[in-house]
Amino acid sequence: MTTFIKRGRGGLVALAAGLVLAACGQQESSEQQASAQGEAPPTPKPVMEMARQDLPLEKxxxxxxxxDDEVTLVARVTGFLEERHFEPGEMVEQGDSLYSIEPDLYEAAVAQREADLESARAELARAQRDATRFQQLLSQNSVSRQQVDQAQAELNVARASVSQAEAALASARIDLGYADVTAPVSGMIGLSEVNLGNLVQPGTSLATITPxxxxxxxxxxxxxxxxxxxxxxxxxxxxxxxxxxxxxxxxxxxxxxxxxxxxxxxxxxxxxxxxxxxxxxxxxxxxxxxxxxxxxxxMKRFEVLAVPELALTQGLMGPQVYVLDEDDKARARTVQLGEIAGPWQILTSGVEPGERVVVGDPAGLQPGTTIAPQPFEGVEQIVEKNAEQGAEQGASAQGAKPEAEGDAGA
CATH class of the missing domain: 2.40.30.170 (Efflux pump adaptor protein, beta barrel domain)
Structure with a gap:
């Protein structure tokens, strides 16, 4: 009987010791789990190393x-506006006749100047013959030197009269040309500013041609x-x-x-x-x-630092990006913004060449977050990836909504 009691006490002691060891093991395991839960795994994000580059602008x-070739037609001669050879608003070609300003008057003037020129030329021919004849007579001592000089002077006057008649004829022909107003350039002609039958003078505006x-x-x-x-x-x-x-x-x-x-x-x-x-x-x-x-x-900006626009977030001190330190921890860095070049945001200060910047979506990032750097695949790939993630989140949200409604109905 005594022996049995001793064995019972030993078993109780052993049982108590086992319970204590088990409790310590459970406590140690829970501490390890808590420690593991306190250190989140690194967040994968695309990272790029800052380097100067030339960026095209879309401005x-x-x-x-x-x-610049627009022309306002003006009258160059005086006369009545007799004809208009166009319709307002139509396209005209260079050289097209547009207006006629009393051409009969200037045609008569040209004819008169042509007659004056013929008369002057006839007088010149007579003076030339007289000068030649008097020069021959002088060699025979049949005329005086004064008569020869007089004949030569009349020849010079006749030559000047011919030149004057030629100039008058050229002027009359120019006026006749101005009587037919032509298009100096090709383009669309506007409304006529003068009605037919009106008297126009040099400087009177007629219409405008706009190429x-x-x-x-x-x-x-x-x-x-x-x-x-x-x-x-x-x-x-x-x-x-x-x-x-x-x-x-x-x-x-x-x-x-x-x-x-x-x-x-x-x-x-x-x-x-x-x-x-x-x-x-x-x-x-x-x-x-x-x-x-x-x-x-x-157009470009040369030798600039830039990050994808989606890498920016707003901090207390203004726009900021996340820069990785030597331990791959994200540190917020305030930056000064320059111009936007397509999907890129040019930075004027705040980062330096060689620094690593998180260029993925910064949503959810906090200073001190450990980052698992991923290769930067380019702005287009990041935009597409964010769009796909957004579509997946939207689809999952739409799928969860009917279940929630069903639970509420149940």
């Missing part, structure tokens, strides 16, 4: 279309854009810079052209440089005086 500038193809546009470039463009022109002629004219409307149609002129001085009042471009306009899609936007192709 447009407000401008006003103009036609529509090509058209020119003058616009102002900010000096930074002008300097970048001038740097680009070191390697190519100015007319090799393509320009596009964005047409108004929802179709997104454009007219193609090229740059013609880039100014050599900065306007002190506006800090801009004047430029000029020419556009083909065969179908008269746009008209002079119309306000448009001009886009130059091939």
């Amino acid at each position: 447009s500038y407000p401008a006003k279309l103009r036609s 529509l193809d090509p058209l020119e546009v003058r616009f102002q470039l900010p000096q930074e854009d002008a300097f970048a463009l001038r740097q680009q022109l070191r390697d190519q002629p100015i007319d090799a810079v393509d320009a596009w004219l964005n047409l108004p409307g929802e179709g997104g149609e454009r007219l193609a052209g090229h740059l013609d002129f880039l100014g050599s001085r900065v306007d002190e009042a506006t800090s801009t440089v004047q430029a000029n471009a020419t556009f083909a306009n065969p179908d008269a899609r746009v008209l002079p005086g119309q306000f448009v936007r001009v886009q130059l192709e091939g």
Whole structure:
């Protein structure tokens, strides 16, 4: 009986010791799990190393279309407006007859000047014969020297009369030509400003011809854009810079052209440089005086630092990006923004070449987050990946909604 009691006590002691060891093991295991839960695994994000690069710009500038060859027709002679040979608003070609200003009057003037010229030429022939005859008689001592000099003077006067008659005839023919008003350029002619039958005088406005193809546009470039463009022109002629004219409307149609002129001085009042471009306009899609936007192709910013636009987030101190330290931990860095170049955001300060920047979607990132750097595949791949992730999240949200409604109904 005594022996049994001793064995029972030993078993109790062993059982108690086992329970204590088990409890310690469970406590140690729970601490390990808690420690593991406190350190989140690194977040995979695409990372790029900052380096200077040349980026193309997509910029447009407000401008006003103009036609430098536009001509206002004016009368050059006096007379009644007898005929009009066009309909307002139609296209006319250079050299087309447009108006007739009392041509009979100027045709008569030409005929009279032609007769005057014939008379002067006849007088010149007579004076030439007299001068020759008197010169022969002088050699025979039949006339005096004075008579010879007189004959020579009359010959010179006859020659001058011929020249004067020729000039008068040329002037009359010019006036006759002005009586037929022709188109100096090709283009669309506007409304006639003078009705038929009215008396017109030199300087009277008749109509306006506006060439529509090509058209020119003058616009102002900010000096930074002008300097970048001038740097680009070191390697190519100015007319090799393509320009596009964005047409108004929802179709997104454009007219193609090229740059013609880039100014050599900065306007002190506006800090801009004047430029000029020419556009083909065969179908008269746009008209002079119309306000448009001009886009130059091939403009760049040289040797700049930039990140994809989606890598930016807003911090307390302004725009910021996440820069990785030597332990691959994300550190928020405030940056100064420059221009936008397509999907890229140019940075003027805040980062340096060689630093690693998180270029993926920064949503959910916090300072100190450990990053598992992924190779940067380019802006397009990141945009596509974010779009796919957004579509998947949207689909999962739509799939969860009916289940929630079903649970509520149950």
